[in-house]
Amino acid sequence: MLDFPSPTQTVGEKQLPNPILYMAWSPNRDLIALANTAGELLLHRLANFQRVWSLLPNENTGKEITSLAWRPDGKVLAFSVGDTKQVVLCDAEKAEILHLFPVEYPASCMHWTEVHGDSSTLSSFSESEDESSRFLPKLPTLPKSEEKSDEVTNLLGEVRLNILVVGGPSGFVELYAYGLYKIATPSGISGTCRSLGLSSDLRSLSVITEIRSAEDNPEIHYIQLDTGLLSSCLPELTKMARKFTHISTLLQYLRLSLTCMCEAWEEILMQMDLRLTKFVQVRVHHIPELQALLMNQLTVKGLKMLGQSIDSSYSSIQKLVISHLQSGSEALLYHLSEVKGMALWKQKFQPLGLDPAAIEDAIVAVGSFTLKANELLQVIDKSMKNFKAFFRWLYVAMLRMSEDHVPPELNKMTQKDLAFVADFLSEHFSNEELFDRKGKYFNVERVGQYLKDEDEDLISPPNMEGNQWVTFVKYTYLFYSVLCCI
Known part of the structure; x- marks a missing residue:
């Protein structure tokens, strides 16, 4: 009989100073993001589990991280902060804040998906982008802020559309194109969102919610919403x-x-x-x-x-x-x-x-x-x-x-x-x-x-x-x- 290794065999271990609340693997890199009880956001390399960088809590972002999500290209990491009710976009290379925006409720879960449309849509969009660059000269670099002025362009990422879905208590769900622009607020959801999933063709949004009864017993509900309007208006x-x-x-x-x-x-x-x-x-x-x-x-x-x-x-x-x-x-x-x-x-x-x-x-x-x-x-x-x-x-x-x-x-x-x-x-x-x-x-x-x-x-x-x-x-x-x- 052949002795195969156990599928749960430990291949590495590292002691951390604070308990970890949330973690998320990068979609295309050997990286894992961790959020601990001290409000720190940590980035580790999976190969040797060495720390790449750490982002300490501050007055602008907050200190109570409630969820994490990677942009599909792995260049930007989104995390939600409960005490300030904000979603923060962070540059994965330099651990610097690119953008933040307020939300109505503290986000309990997030999901960032890349939209796969037909090739004709993307090609026509690329042509319109090239036409825009023909009329507008490149903006000059700001003095003493060269890195900052370059980093704002990282928010755009690739040409392909990507959407960040944010969910929270009281049926709170919002969709943000490129992690910046709010495009939809679905209704008809009750309870606290525990997990989200948007299909790559924008046709459906799956939500898992938790509703607590009068006896404080949790009830798990699965909801699938039709988002065909977004799909039909993709261009x-x-x-x-x-x-x-x-x-x-x-x-x-x-x-x-x-x-x-x-x-x-x-x-x-x-x-x-x-x-x-x-x-x-x-x-x-x-x-x-x-x-x-x-x-x-x-x-x-x-x-x-x-x-x-x-x-x-x-x-x-x-x-x-x-x-x-x-x-x-x-x-x-x-x-x-x-x-x-x-x-x-x-x-x-x-x-x-x-x-x-x-x-x-x-x-x-x-x-x-x-x-x-x-x-x-x-x-x-x-x-x-x-x-x-x-x-x-x-x-x-x-x-x-x-x-x-x-x-x-x-x-x-x-x-x-x-x-x-x-x-x-x-x-x-x-x-x-x-x-x-x-x-x-x-x-x-x-x-x-x-x-x-x-x-x-x-x-x-x-x-x-x-x-x-x-x-x-x-x-x-x-x-x-x-x-x-x-």
């Missing part, structure tokens, strides 16, 4: 879901751009408050005190370096607005306009619930954002001119006090330069604001007001009162009307 669903993922990643790109702008602005504030606070505190009529400050505290070399630093920070903000905010908002407007066209094609997209009015509101909001970005560029340009004129004026004054030679090109101040200096002094060294900024004496809020995190919505349409271009168009139209009457 439209794929296009719509893909557009949403583009929009979602663009919004994240814009948020990262604004973060970089705020960092550059904080650099300007720090430089000004550190270097020029004493200059602001000294009254102009105290000439000896002011002269001693300029000669001892703020040297000619230091002033030149300060001016270059501030000019560099302003240039960084200006570049971010032109290269990132404007490019990102233009791409966002392009995709929203296509979604609006899809919504107006009622024969194909009406069953999926696209609302043309809501999409139009989103387009108007993007337009307001673009106008505000252009307005910020004008403010930055004026602020840079004022800064340069002020530092040039101060540099010449310091050279004269030290009896150094003043270059002829710096000694000539035009009337416009004097106006810039006067604007700078009146705006940034106002006596009324000296004690209103909690110790910060230098007022540079003109650009900073665009970077404040406030809840006020952008005005749409913007106030055009006093706009010279609008006045010109108005009078041109009146003149043309008079000519027509004659």
